[in-house]
Amino acid sequence: MQESSKIPCKVLVVDDSQTVRLSAQRFLREGGHEVLLAEDGYQALALLHDFMPDLVFCDILMPRLDGYQTCAIIRRNARFAHVPVLMLSSKDGVFDLARGRLAGAQDHLGKPFGREQLLQAVQQHAVRSPCAP
Numbered sequence: 547m548q549e550s551s552k553i554p555c556k557v558l559v560v561d562d563s564q565t566v567r568l569s570a571q572r573f574l575r576e577g578g579h580e581v582l583l584a585e586d587g588y589q590a591l592a593l594l595h596d597f598m599p600d601l602v603f604c605d606i607l608m609p610r611l612d613g614y615q616t617c618a619i620i621r622r623n624a625r626f627a628h629v630p631v632l633m634l635s636s637k638d639g640v641f642d643l644a645r646g647r648l649a650g651a652q653d654h655l656g657k658p659f660g661r662e663q664l665l666q667a668v669q670q671h672a673v674r675s676p677c678a679p
Contacts, residue, residue, distance in 0.1 A: 587611030
């Protein structure tokens with residue numbers, strides 16, 4: 547199925563790095579998806595209710611509220627518990643992956659990531675959303 551024939555996903559990208567946020571935004575928009583950016587976990591949680599994302603990419607290492615905490619809070623909210631959360635990080639050790647799973651993350655996407663990796667992750671993990679292939 548061609549990307550242009552898919553229903554666009556609503557994707558929330560949470561990362562304290564402006565470079566990562568803008569790269570993800572560009573790649574996702576090129577893939578035809580709607581994107582909202584947050585620079586930390588608190589901002590992401592504030593945006594969730596209005597944006598109603600189909601998928602969340604969340605950095606692990608962020609100030610104030612880290613990615614594990616943000617993911618766990620999303621999981622505890624019945625309204626968003628079904629929304630897939632993928633952790634973004636250059637930390638990909640066994641402990642980091644396990645901690646992400648314990649927080650409720652579906653998967654982990656290593657940084658730096660490319661356009662195809664990001665779009666493939668959307669296609670693979672947005673299974674319960676209208677943007678699934």
